Amino acid sequence: MTHKELKLKSVLLRKNLLKYIYKAKAGHTGGSLSCVDTLNVLYNRVLNVDPTDFKNPNRDRYIQSKGHCVEALFVTLADRGFFPESDLETLCKYQSHYIGHPTKKVNGVEQNTGALGHGLPICVGEAIAAKLDNKTHRVYTLLGDGELPEGSNWEAFLSASHYKLDNLYAILDNNKQQITGYNKDVMNTDSVREKLEAFGWAVKEVDGHNLEELENALNNGPFETGKPNFIIAHTIKGKGVSYMEGVTKWHHGVPSAEQYALALSELTAAEALI
């Protein structure tokens, strides 16, 4: 896939996640739009995973801690062939496995997540197991900045550096907003870089909507031998749809028919410029 194709893929994934959120009348729109570039790069440039052999023990692990942004994950997995995209017509419907958070009932999902602060500790266990078995696969998680105050994250930050897990990559979708408003007003998590460095992690900061920067960071680890890797992806909540960008209510806002049409036209216009 060329870089241009990868960029076009990001637009397509945005269109798709909006389509299924619009159809389901539910979803975490703003956060899915902020993290979908990261997922695009992970699944199309970084992760060693095979849709036809997902249980391969040597696969890279990706566990989405910010499980509520499952729509971004689902459309990315569908696009990579883990399941037919038409399955997403059942999103949030009675007895569907495609619910509002990731579950292992869906091919390609590693763990059931949704409660915040759970992804990283599981990844620490996976990364320790890989080290014990001298395996070379890597373990990735995506954290939301709104979930940083969960204490379990900080327990896991400590243990990851204690065990020198340089095979572990935690990506922070740093969109700066959460359901109530700006992180800094809800619970200030500023100076994340300094905090994580103090906890013994190697930290890189990237533009979370710049696919090359994401790819360079995620494919060029470990940043320091013996240290777990932390990537602060600076993102914009609602990225790609002008009226959603940086507007808190789109955390889990669902577009009306008019708003949906406008979003699609904006994305189509963006596509033409790539």
Added chain:
Amino acid sequence: MELDKIEEKDLKMGKANQDVFSETLQALAETDKSIIAVTSDSRGSGKLVPFGEKYPKQIVEVGIAEQNLVGVAAGLASAGKKTFAVSPACFLSARALEQIKNDVCYSDNPVTLVGISAGVSYGALGTTHHSLHDYAVLRAINNIIIVAPADNFETEQAVRLAAKTKKPIYMRFGKKAMPFLSEENKTFEFGKGRVVREGADLAIIACGETVYPAWLAAKKLEDELGIKTTVVSMHTIKPLDVKLLETLASNGRPIITVEEQMVNGGLGEACASYLFQKGFRNKFKIVGILDDYTVTGSQGEIFKHYGISQDGLFKTCKELLDF
């Protein structure tokens, strides 16, 4: 005060179940390198210091961080390790409850959660250190086997079976030495109660360290009053052995349940709920820790206070039989 003294001739004394847990795990780890113990600064009380010294690559220490303990254990189990997450039962089943619910049970990662110094084993350390809620809260979570072995035999069997069972399991152990409760019945299976004494007049269904005082009370009932009592070690609280329950209830005898647990939502209520819904109307009494500010004292004193003793259960049984 110790638990009720026993006469050597009746029952052979063993070790603390907790000690047998660690010895069994160590024996298994010698040949099975996929076994991993995860500890939260708990290897001392979990009697896992020798394990850690002998198999340093098979123990993962997370420090005093129970949420991380269970999350890390889930990750290790997901990666194929036979994982035993060991921590005091009080903290493991409360502090890390959401990790148990989501990361272990909901995600179906086959972790064996080992609650040590369970119930009121910590005695005078008080309510912070008691686990009187664990059966009730874990019963309300889908996809977990809850086990409280009564004696050293059941403990060894439970640990060996857990290493072979690819499902989430919670098991808990106490610190006091326990006698072997039956030389005859050497069967052990999760979900199958173990009859350690038989009699048609009465049934006592107990679990964990309360099976021993139940057995002693049954002996006294027979010795002094000629009352024949069946005593069951219902070591698996979930799934409950409902077939055995129905067998016990079918002759109409009174039933007493005993547990080192608050009476709300534990073994007793599980048995009562099943039997009532099946139409049984046997006389029924739940003995456990009452829903109050738990009395202070040693484990034995707390047991005695709530009637979980030979004399206390003897009295309760007599009353139930209108004797």
